[in-house]
Amino acid sequence: MSNLFLTIDLEEYFHSQFIRPYVKEKEARAYKYVELLLKKLNQYKAKSTFFVVSEWAEKNESLLKQISYEGHEIASHTHTHPSLSLIKNDMVFYELEKSKDILSTIINKNIKGFRSPNFDMPKKLFSYLQQLNYVYDSSLCKSKIHMLSNNLIEENKNIKELALESIIPPGGGFLRFIPIKLFEKLVFKKGQNCIVYIHPWELDDYSKIKNSVPTLKYFLHSYNINTVEKKLDYILNKFSSRNLQDLLEKK
């Protein structure tokens, strides 16, 4: 049996890299799917790490507190979800610092973990994480068919890397695109720690945006979105999920 660490990148659909430039009217929708996820995690007695975009948290303080109260870990997914290699270094630092401040203030707990948007890790990332007293990073996607660029990395022994590691990126589009049995075969290895990721918007069949987004981008954002809930049930039924803090303590 594999050890599952289900992680949730908590952002709105309009933070998604595929559709972000095209969304004019931003409707808050993630909270509905966060509530659904909490119900599901509770049902399967699963614990998860939520990597949270803190501009979302500012608008959803009580829901963030509830996530933490129910025993899930809160970690940072930046403040506004930019691609970090496309912004200046001082803005990278700001995104890391601001989100840690906001999240820790709301839940009154230290924030240990960080995950970069879009697997995008600029060279300074680890030194900034260390300066800001983060304990671990989970941005690195070590997969044979990981197609996005990655500038990394200055090794930094003070920041532990909990990489997303499998033949395919273990979640997101790949969870949506391929049948669950194949996903299971490619991602879950016996006796190993398997970190899987999903987004709340992957449970949201939101076709209102379809006409304003180019066809390919809309396809990448939404293909097979109506299969995710069932796939998640399959995974949570088969493996028992813990949060990354738990993995850290045992590493």
Ligand SMILES: [Zn+2]
């Ligand atoms: Zn993200």
